[in-house]
Amino acid sequence: xxxxxxxxxxxxxxxxxxxxAVDTTTAIDDPLNNPYTSLNAICHELSDLxxxxxxxxxxxxxxxxxxxxxxxxxTKPHEHLTYLTFNVLALTKLRxxxxxxxxxxxxxxxxxxxTPQFHYQNYPNHYPNMKGxxxxxxxxxxxAYLPYSLAQRMKSLDxxxxxxxxxxxxxxxxxxxxxxxLWKRRxxxxxxxxxxxxxxxxxxxxxxxxxxxxxxxxxxxDPNVLxxxxxxxxxxxxxxxxxxxxxxxxxxxGSESEVGLRNLVSRSKALMYIVDKDYVSAVREYEECIERDxxxxxxxxxxxxxxxxxxxxxxxxxxxxxxxERVPTVALNESLVVNLCSMYxxxxxxxxxxxxxxxxWIARVAPDDFDSSCTRT
Numbered sequence: 001x002x003x004x005x006x007x008x009x010x011x012x013x014x015x016x017x018x019x020x021a022v023d024t025t026t027a028i029d030d031p032l033n034n035p036y037t038s039l040n041a042i043c044h045e046l047s048d049l050x051x052x053x054x055x056x057x058x059x060x061x062x063x064x065x066x067x068x069x070x071x072x073x074x075t076k077p078h079e080h081l082t083y084l085t086f087n088v089l090a091l092t093k094l095r096x097x098x099x100x101x102x103x104x105x106x107x108x109x110x111x112x113x114x115t116p117q118f119h120y121q122n123y124p125n126h127y128p129n130m131k132g133x134x135x136x137x138x139x140x141x142x143x144a145y146l147p148y149s150l151a152q153r154m155k156s157l158d159x160x161x162x163x164x165x166x167x168x169x170x171x172x173x174x175x176x177x178x179x180x181x182l183w184k185r186r187x188x189x190x191x192x193x194x195x196x197x198x199x200x201x202x203x204x205x206x207x208x209x210x211x212x213x214x215x216x217x218x219x220x221x222d223p224n225v226l227x228x229x230x231x232x233x234x235x236x237x238x239x240x241x242x243x244x245x246x247x248x249x250x251x252x253x254g255s256e257s258e259v260g261l262r263n264l265v266s267r268s269k270a271l272m273y274i275v276d277k278d279y280v281s282a283v284r285e286y287e288e289c290i291e292r293d294x295x296x297x298x299x300x301x302x303x304x305x306x307x308x309x310x311x312x313x314x315x316x317x318x319x320x321x322x323x324x325e326r327v328p329t330v331a332l333n334e335s336l337v338v339n340l341c342s343m344y345x346x347x348x349x350x351x352x353x354x355x356x357x358x359x360x361w362i363a364r365v366a367p368d369d370f371d372s373s374c375t376r377t
Contacts, residue, residue, distance in 0.1 A: 160197070341374070
């Protein structure tokens with residue numbers, strides 16, 4: 001069976017654009033040597049920016065950055081750079097990569113992040129007795145990610161691999177456990193980004209190598225990484241290898257195992273049933289997931305797809321509509337809406353009117369960065 005396009009049982013790839021910002025918006029390499037006592041001590045109202053980012057209020061971030069700049073509320077070089085990072089992030093999330101890239105290009109002016117203007121010691125009046133580079137890690141990540149949004153995939157990958165080398169060089173220099181953990185998280189974030197890029201191009205062989213690297217970092221007892229490995233092996237045609245990876249995850253279940261792990265195993269089992277075109281059994285696995293966790297949107301979305309494959313469009317549509325009605329803040333994502341609209345197009349003659357109604361509802365409840373074009377109205 002051609003396994004391309006199978007639903008991922010564990011799309012654990014994080015929302016990396018948000019994760020990069022929440023991870024850190026400063027350049028502190030060692031948490032134990034952090035001279036700042038709070039977020040707002042680092043930068044003017046930084047906690048407000050972090051809160052807006054975690055809530056997806058990207059337009060509000062643009063307003064806040066513009067307000068701070070217009071009133072000259074930012075007095076130190078690192079503060080300007082921190083606010084620029086959030087501005088670039090917000091523009092990226094709002095699908096304005098050209099504007100985001102322009103901010104970065106203006107900042108760098110053909111240089112890189114290692115020039116003297118980005119070092120504490122170049123500003124002794126602001127940073128007495130401080131040394132090192134104050135470029136936020138999030139800005140380095142955005143610099144690597146942005147070309148991908150501009151259809152410059154290879155340029156983005158080159159920068160991401162360069163960023164991995166930078167992270168690993170830092171890991172060799174730090175000595176405390178908090179520092180090692182910090183750079184480990186960053187390495188995992190960037191590796192996941194690279195894997196996501198290669199998966200989008202169906203470069204499964206490369207993904208397998210990178211996932212083995214990730215296992216080397218996270219350990220062979222990380223169920224999310226092993227599940228992703230099984231999924232990629234399945235896409236690559238290695239069914240037995242996929243079964244082995246999924247079995248390893250199932251072996252981690254104990255009597256006290258969390259719902260998340262049990263659902264991960266059930267979603268993997270469902271994938272194996274889908275490969276055999278046993279959609280009834282796959283639906284049963286997804287229903288068990290939903291019974292354990294009523295907000296498991298992966299299970300709901302994939303259950304609806306299996307019902308559609310079984311030519312039960314009516315029930316498939318009900319599953320997705322009920323999810324949107326019951327937990328809109330969790331269920332409202334572009335993949336689910338695309339699937340629902342595809343089902344409308346198959347099921348109804350007047351699908352244009354139905355999709356228009358859906359689009360109007362989305363406009364009222366969706367976060368700033370939701371791509372309403374996914375309704376195809």
